[in-house]
Amino acid sequence: MATKEQTPMMVQYHQIKDQxxxxxxxxxxxxxxxxxxxxxxxxxxxxxxxxxxxxxxSENPIPMAGIPHHAVAAYIDILVDAGHKVAIVEQMEDPATxxxxxxxxxxxxxxxxxxxxxxxxxxxxxxxxxAVVATGARPGDADQAAxxxxxxxxxxxxxxxxxxxxxNAVIDELGALEVKEVVLAxxxxxxxxxxxxxxxxxxxxxxxxxxxQPSATITYLTKELKSAAGQDxxxxxxxxxxxxxxxxxxxxxxxxxxxxxxxLVFNQVTRVNLDLVENARTKQKxxxxxxxxxxxxxxxxxxxxKQWLIKPLKNLEAIRARQDAVxxxxxxxxxxxxxxxxxxxxxxLERLAAxxxxxxxxxxxxxxxxxxxxxVPDLQAALLAEHVNPILQxxxxxxxxxxxxxxxxxxxxxxxxxxxxxxxxxIQPGYDELVDSxxxxxxxNQDWLAAYQQQEREATGISNLKVKYNKNFGxxxxxTKVNLDKLEEGRYHRKQTLTNAERFTTPELKEHEDLIFAxxxxxxxREYELFLSVRAKVxxxxxxxxxxxQKLARLDVLAALADVxxxxxxxxxxxxxxxxxxxxxxxxxHPVIESLLGPGEYVANDVTFADDTKIQLVTGPNxxxxxTYMRQVALVVVLAQMGSFVPADETILPxxxxxxxxxxxxxxxxxxxxxxxxxxxxxNLALQDATAQSLILFDELGRGTATYDGMALAQAxxxxxxxxxxxxxxxxxxxxxxTALANNHPAIQNFHVGAQLTADGQLHFLHQVQPGxxxxxxxxxxxxxxxxxxxxxxNAEQILQALEAQGAGQVEGxxxxxxxxxxxxxxxxxxxxxxxxxxxxxxxVEAPVSTVAASLDPADQKALDELDRxxxxxxxxxxxxxxxxxxxxxxxxxxxNS
Ligand code: ADP
Numbered sequence: 001m002a003t004k005e006q007t008p009m010m011v012q013y014h015q016i017k018d019q020x021x022x023x024x025x026x027x028x029x030x031x032x033x034x035x036x037x038x039x040x041x042x043x044x045x046x047x048x049x050x051x052x053x054x055x056x057x058s059e060n061p062i063p064m065a066g067i068p069h070h071a072v073a074a075y076i077d078i079l080v081d082a083g084h085k086v087a088i089v090e091q092m093e094d095p096a097t098x099x100x101x102x103x104x105x106x107x108x109x110x111x112x113x114x115x116x117x118x119x120x121x122x123x124x125x126x127x128x129x130x131a132v133v134a135t136g137a138r139p140g141d142a143d144q145a146a147x148x149x150x151x152x153x154x155x156x157x158x159x160x161x162x163x164x165x166x167x168n169a170v171i172d173e174l175g176a177l178e179v180k181e182v183v184l185a186x187x188x189x190x191x192x193x194x195x196x197x198x199x200x201x202x203x204x205x206x207x208x209x210x211x212x213q214p215s216a217t218i219t220y221l222t223k224e225l226k227s228a229a230g231q232d233x234x235x236x237x238x239x240x241x242x243x244x245x246x247x248x249x250x251x252x253x254x255x256x257x258x259x260x261x262x263x264l265v266f267n268q269v270t271r272v273n274l275d276l277v278e279n280a281r282t283k284q285k286x287x288x289x290x291x292x293x294x295x296x297x298x299x300x301x302x303x304x305x306k307q308w309l310i311k312p313l314k315n316l317e318a319i320r321a322r323q324d325a326v327x328x329x330x331x332x333x334x335x336x337x338x339x340x341x342x343x344x345x346x347x348x349l350e351r352l353a354a355x356x357x358x359x360x361x362x363x364x365x366x367x368x369x370x371x372x373x374x375x376v377p378d379l380q381a382a383l384l385a386e387h388v389n390p391i392l393q394x395x396x397x398x399x400x401x402x403x404x405x406x407x408x409x410x411x412x413x414x415x416x417x418x419x420x421x422x423x424x425x426x427i428q429p430g431y432d433e434l435v436d437s438x439x440x441x442x443x444x445n446q447d448w449l450a451a452y453q454q455q456e457r458e459a460t461g462i463s464n465l466k467v468k469y470n471k472n473f474g475x476x477x478x479x480t481k482v483n484l485d486k487l488e489e490g491r492y493h494r495k496q497t498l499t500n501a502e503r504f505t506t507p508e509l510k511e512h513e514d515l516i517f518a519x520x521x522x523x524x525x526r527e528y529e530l531f532l533s534v535r536a537k538v539x540x541x542x543x544x545x546x547x548x549x550q551k552l553a554r555l556d557v558l559a560a561l562a563d564v565x566x567x568x569x570x571x572x573x574x575x576x577x578x579x580x581x582x583x584x585x586x587x588x589x590h591p592v593i594e595s596l597l598g599p600g601e602y603v604a605n606d607v608t609f610a611d612d613t614k615i616q617l618v619t620g621p622n623x624x625x626x627x628t629y630m631r632q633v634a635l636v637v638v639l640a641q642m643g644s645f646v647p648a649d650e651t652i653l654p655x656x657x658x659x660x661x662x663x664x665x666x667x668x669x670x671x672x673x674x675x676x677x678x679x680x681x682x683x684n685l686a687l688q689d690a691t692a693q694s695l696i697l698f699d700e701l702g703r704g705t706a707t708y709d710g711m712a713l714a715q716a717x718x719x720x721x722x723x724x725x726x727x728x729x730x731x732x733x734x735x736x737x738x739t740a741l742a743n744n745h746p747a748i749q750n751f752h753v754g755a756q757l758t759a760d761g762q763l764h765f766l767h768q769v770q771p772g773x774x775x776x777x778x779x780x781x782x783x784x785x786x787x788x789x790x791x792x793x794x795n796a797e798q799i800l801q802a803l804e805a806q807g808a809g810q811v812e813g814x815x816x817x818x819x820x821x822x823x824x825x826x827x828x829x830x831x832x833x834x835x836x837x838x839x840x841x842x843x844x845v846e847a848p849v850s851t852v853a854a855s856l857d858p859a860d861q862k863a864l865d866e867l868d869r870x871x872x873x874x875x876x877x878x879x880x881x882x883x884x885x886x887x888x889x890x891x892x893x894x895x896x897n898s
């Protein structure tokens with residue numbers, strides 16, 4: 001890059017920029033960080049900086065934008081939060097003494113996955129950086145995983161590694177962790193080009209790491225890992241951190257391995273569909289299961305709760321250990337209250353430990369640490385009280401409250417220190433003799449100054465003469481202009497002139513000023529030295545601190561779950577052991593929807609799967625509550641396996657290995673996939689990977705295509721599930737014709753969500769799930785609830801009746817035939833005797849169906865034509881509302897015209 005015409009500074013800049021082509025280079029010049037060239041042009045736009053130029057008058061002015069050094073953190077945050085990287089270039093020598101160009105170098109590369117400060121919300125979010133490598137397994141190699149993955153939260157030091165069979169699993173895992181950045185091997189057999197593409201498509205930040213230098217630290221942190229690929233991926237991740245952070249990272253904990261299969265697995269789609277950590281519609285925490293459960297008091301607790309939620313357990317013993325502790329807290333309001341009250345005083349110990357390791361802990365952080373530690377003895381005492389459940393007592397005994405550290409900080413550091421650690425006022429009186437002696441000297445000087453002022457007033461006869469101090473001029477005597485002639489000639493040396501006064505010094509004052517400054521400098525240095533020694537002591541105790549943080553986080557989560565269990569009337573679920581896959585949820589509720597409704601408005605439902613029932617076919621009108629019913633089952637399973645109590649009166653569950661969902665019409669039009677394509681792709685995930693231990697929720701499968709092929713596919717899928725998978729499945733459908741399948745498939749049971757037609761033809765949803773099939777879909781009644789014009793609804797009713805009469809033969813001969821060639825659906829049953837579905841007065845049109853269209857009045861015809869043109873696959877709810885409004889308007893306009 002560097003050319004002959006460049007100034008030495010730009011040569012130096014390019015040498016650095018060439019090493020960090022994908023980062024914004026913040027190049028330190030005096031009090032500013034400068035951006036140059038493309039960085040300046042792009043950065044000025046994103047950061048709203050003024051774009052100027054260096055060498056403005058030359059042939060090629062260099063675009064430039066400056067950021068004041070004291071405000072740099074905020075600008076870095078904006079760029080990094082937007083997915084960019086920032087390389088901080090500092091002056092490595094004092095410009096005043098440097099010969100030639102001041103040496104500069106990158107001191108840190110800040111990236112989305114390594115960011116430690118700034119917008120971390122309430123601290124309840126982890127910030128994960130992951131690395132993935134290929135293991136070198138050959139395709140189809142059943143015994144060997146294809147990918148090794150490691151991840152870390154640099155702000156807490158938590159490091160984990162696992163191996164995964166396939167790319168989808170890697171993507172799901174990265175999605176579940178909400179990783180901010182993924183490190184991949186730049187080249188060689190560990191590189192994963194196809195995965196890189198898939199990660200890039202999702203808009204995640206990718207970074208490449210080249211070679212790894214073996215080091216004692218890497219060996220120490222990875223020594224638990226057995227597989228070569230596991231070691232390599234962790235080493236790659238750590239090397240990336242060392243290269244970018246360029247400082248000691250002593251808070252990183254030795255890697256822990258885990259097996260994805262040891263947890264209840266669900267993919268990204270399911271996590272979103274179930275609103276587990278954020279509301280799928282709003283993308284906010286509010287309206288999610290996490291928000292409902294999050295009664296944690298500490299940031300560590302919040303993070304752990306989220307980890308439990310995205311990784312529920314499968315091991316019964318571990319689940320029961322959590323359940324028992326939740327139960328103990330639930331039954332002991334007093335102990336729980338005391339523990340939670342103390343936890344409110346506990347700051348983010350994991351992040352404080354990390355700051356200690358990185359050397360960024362200031363005196364205020366030390367005070368936060370002290371306050372946190374001071375809360376622990378009371379918390380511990382509450383757990384150890386005589387009446388307390390032994391499980392909690394045991395947890396109390398396991399706590400090391402780090403009293404030594406708390407008392408060290410208490411003795412050494414003042415309760416309200418300044419942010420700066422170099423300007424004194426940090427150290428408690430009585431902690432250090434030297435600091436005390438400097439303080440004494442300074443206090444003595446204050447006395448001297450007061451006496452000196454008095455003496456000068458008397459000597460000059462100027463009663464308002466003052467001895468003062470300011471930062472720029474030090475100590476001085478201030479005399480107002482009218483009194484200047486009273487000063488003895490030659491004794492006072494002018495320092496500064498103001499409008500109304502002059503400022504002077506004298507030899508005695510100067511002498512004392514020097515004494516004061518010397519004492520102050522010594523005091524600052526000594527206080528800083530003492531502060532560093534306290535900080536070093538904290539650093540020595542990082543492991544103990546991290547252990548305490550983990551124990552408090554666990555207690556925090558358990559107490560939170562107990563809170564939720566009590567306040568929301570959750571009960572403790574029991575589990576089946578062995579092969580029995582039966583399931584019973586008595587009076588279950590969807591906790592999030594329940595919380596949004598008024599008290600008593602939620603209709604609880606029983607869910608029962610006998611061991612030989614595998615598939616529940618749930619029918620009922622739209623809006624009846626089918627999807628709420630099935631989500632409720634999934635949420636109960638997630639809650640139960642994470643160790644929480646569940647929203648039901650009584651629950652007995654088998655342990656599930658995976659949950660698959662296909663719920664709702666979330667079009668993926670951005671990626672060019674229609675509703676139907678998405679539907680089928682999501683269904684396929686379940687059909688490929690589900691086992692007899694899985695839970696499958698399919699909502700309205702087949703809706704995205706024409707009626708008959710949709711219904712045919714739905715039926716074929718149900719039969720495939722029945723014959724091949726034997727997973728516990730809830731299949732909600734508005735194709736009530738499918739309910740006939742239960743007649744000749746013993747594993748399929750019909751349920752329906754009740755709805756009632758009132759005397760005036762209004763549809764009333766009961767939200768009550770009952771055994772048996774629904775007789776019809778009530779589509780026209782739901783449309784009536786949406787307020788469509790009455791005559792249109794009449795027409796629809798007539799068309800429906802005609803279609804049903806006409807279509808019965810077709811369906812029978814065509815679509816709803818089971819694979820065993822038996823006719824599945826006596827679908828005209830019940831329809832033949834149907835009375836008019838709702839009462840909206842005499843029908844205006846009395847004609848055979850084939851002529852219905854011809855005899856419509858023009859307004860209705862227009863409305864129907866408009867309806868015909870609608871592409872349901874692309875209709876948003878808002879557009880649907882607008883459409884209904886338009887249809888109404890068409891009719892009322894027409895009414896006025898005629
Ligand atoms: P469907 O899947 O049958 O179209 P949903 O499950 O989406 O219906 O439910 C529609 C709405 O009905 C929900 O948003 C909720 O407001 C309400 N609802 C569903 N189930 C219940 C219930 N058990 N108790 C009370 N309200 C419910």
